[in-house]
Amino acid sequence: MPYPVPVPDELSRPFWDAVNERRLVLQYCAECERLQYPPQHSCAKCGSSDRLGWREVEGTGHIRTYIVSHDTRIALKQPDQPFNVAVVTLDTDPGITFLSNLPGTPVDEVPVGAAVELTFVEAEPGTLIHEWRVTR
Amino acid sequence: MSDVSADGATPTRWHRDKPGLGVWEHRGRVAIAGLGHSPVDRRWDGQSLDRTLGAFAAFAATEALEDAGLSLDDVDGVVTCPGPTGDPWAPRPYPGPPYDSEDGLTTVTAEWLTRRLGLPNVDYSVNIREGYYLSGHALGFAAQAVGDGRCNTCLVVYPMGNLPGRYQHSGEMALDRAEGPQQWMMPWGYYLSAGTRLTLVYREYCRKYGKSEDGLAPLATTLRRNGLMVPWGFYANSEPQEITEQDYLESRYIHKPLRMLDCDRPMNGVGAYLVTTADRAQDLRQPPVYVLNHVQVFGKARGQIPSLDEVESWTRLQAEMMWEGSGLGPGDVDIFNAYDGFLTLPQFTVEAFEWHGVKRGEAFDFYAGDISVHGPHPFLSGGGNLGCGRTRTAHHHDSVEQLRGQAGARQVTVRADVAYTGSGAPDLAGGLLLSKHPG
Known part of the structure; x- marks a missing residue:
């Protein structure tokens, strides 16, 4: 991705x-x-x-909701469609929300309400971004 | 000439955006006296100078003047939301005067229109810009200006432009780096649109109330059917076919559960209105349609994406302000043109206003009943953006026409004395309550 x-x-x-x-x-x-x-x-x-x-x-949260992107305007993301776009609430303060592609979660099989934990992925060599992974 | 922006730097005294303001001080003393609309094209073709956004604005304005029985001399105020709403024409070469800049092609400012029409007596001229891009904002602003006496006969023009190529797919969306606000969205494939933001909330809604995500199918077919009865509507003129629930359900996903036929299609078209005092309107060609209240919502989500609770609080706020400022209540409203930029939006509004008794979580059951224009619950009788193309004007035009008794094939068979007309998503909205009676 x-x-x-x-x-x-x-x-x-x-x-x-x-x-x-x-x-x-x-x-x-x-x-x-x-x-x-x-x-x-x-x-x-x-x-x-x-x-x-x-x-x-602390990097723990829960999945509030999600959509599956099939026709995004964002050129770089288009080749990897469809993909999940989820909203994650932070456990420390559920008013804080993050977007996530939920790496490791199959497309459109997002367990709404499930716990997630912080992870990091490389956007380019030497540059990380924050992501969230469902806690198994 | 002045620019008005929601940037914190310009006065916000015109806002009616919080409870406790009481009955609107100009309730029933301001009226919509004229309507005009341009043809609606899917896109400007880049060549036809009689079908530019500016040419369409002049067309709509002229039609509104004729509708009201007014002349160019009578207009002393011009209010426009100039845009742009889509991509710029540049770097393509400009055709030449009066199209020697974006103005007239992808924007229509008050001064461009004043020049083009040759309005000789305009001394109140306002471009409503960032943060106020909705037609309901422009109409509310104009109603307040007329009520306050800043002008007497105000031409309100709302241009929506669309050029060749895919809408808003260029610019920063085409980059592989995310700067400014985009650094918090683009990496995850998210961008600002009510179609992304509120589809996430729509899904929360369906989960909370145990509703099928297919529950919008009856609304999709109804809005297209209503739109086919709008003389200027895009579908009525260019794709004059009804759609079936099956068509809707089989349309491809944009952001599942958001389907293609949940989305309004960007258009090149312009609507125009003449707003004047109730006294003046009584002497004009059309029956006056009085403004009983105007409200604005500027909802700020705590997080990046609004929650269902926040969306429901903003729509509830809009309803409460509307009742307070107009002195009316849910049972008084006959015509209900909730904004439908996406089909996933109107349930939040109709439930907040409890129109025809629809409470939270009940909209889909309501849609499954008879919501046709000739039935007992003529919901969104103007067809909205889904039925007419995205001009953001169908709601206002239909509301005025229904109250005048001039909605033609769409004319409702129930009482049509009071209309709600909206624009915008729950978190950025401008709504008005209109009536055929001043009080």
């Missing part, structure tokens, strides 16, 4: 640097005591940027 390569920017670099170290590090607002993903310049709840930092979280 090819993955378009994410291009880190000033805001996202800490996240992607951590992913390349096989860690999941999310923005955290100390004022609201709330995680945030994807990263933003300010806390989506209180609007403050002063108390926004980074916090490593």
Whole structure:
């Protein structure tokens, strides 16, 4: 499965640097005591940027829902259709969600509600992205 | 001329986007007095200068003026959502004036249209841009502007453009690197569209309420049938065939469970409206259709993808605001044109508004009954985007025509005094409540 390569920017670099170290590090607002993903310049709840930092979280979650892509607009992903596109909720805070192709899960055989764990796949040599795998 | 964007920098006083605002201060004092619509092509062919987006905007505007019995001199306000809605024409060479830029080809700004039509008295001119790209936003904005006295006779134009080639398959979608917001979506094959975002929620809906994902088949056939009765509709003119439930169920998947026939098809077409004061409208050619309220929803999901709970809270908010601002309730609404950019959207809205008593999880059972225009529950009588092509205008046009008693073959046989007309997905919506009576 090819993955378009994410291009880190000033805001996202800490996240992607951590992913390349096989860690999941999310923005955290100390004022609201709330995680945030994807990263933003300010806390989506209180609007403050002063108390926004980074916090490593445990890579466990559950599958909320999914679709199967048959006709994506994304050129690089087209040769590998159909493929799963799932929404994973983070156990630490189910308000945080991630997209996943669920590597290892057959197409359209996604166990909604199942537990998943964080894994990493190589988008290109030296560049990892975060993915999720169903826990057996 | 001014640009209005949902970028936090422009005033949002016109918004009616939260509960507690009370009855709309201009309830029944603003009216839609004119309707116009261009032909609807699947795509601009790149050559016919009489079928550009700009030419179609001029056509629709002229028709709206004629419908209302107004002249160019009467228009003192122009509101447009200029776009673009699809890919740019560049780097292909521009045909030449007035098509020497994207304006007129893939966008239609208020100033381009004012110039093209030769409107001599426009002193209120607004381009509604990022974050406000819906026809319901434009109409709500214009209704507020007329009510506030910023203009008296406002031409609202809503262009939807589509060029040769596959819609939105170029640009960053063709790259093997994901920058900016795309870095959080593209790697996993996800992109921003109500067809991806809300199909994920649609699947949650079906699981929660124990409904078959095939439950939209009756709605698919009904909307096509309704759309075939819309004189300007794409299908009525270009593919005038009904579809069967089997056609729907056998149409190929885009993002399973989203099928091809769940999706509206991008079009090149323009709708136009004349919004004026209720006093002025009474003296014009058509029976006035009064605006009782306008609302906007700007839902922000906590995560990347909205949850069913969030979607249901946003549609509930829209309904509550609509009732509060209009002073009406579910039993008062006769015509219900919920937005249908994808067939997977309207159940969220109809259930929130409890139109004809439809409660959460009951929409598919409702669809399986008689929802035809001549039956007791004429749902989405305008055919929506699915029945007319994606112009985002069928909802508003039909609502006005039903209240006027001018919907022709689509005219409902039940009472048609009050209409809900919507645009947008649950998380970004603009809706209005219209009535043939001012109060």
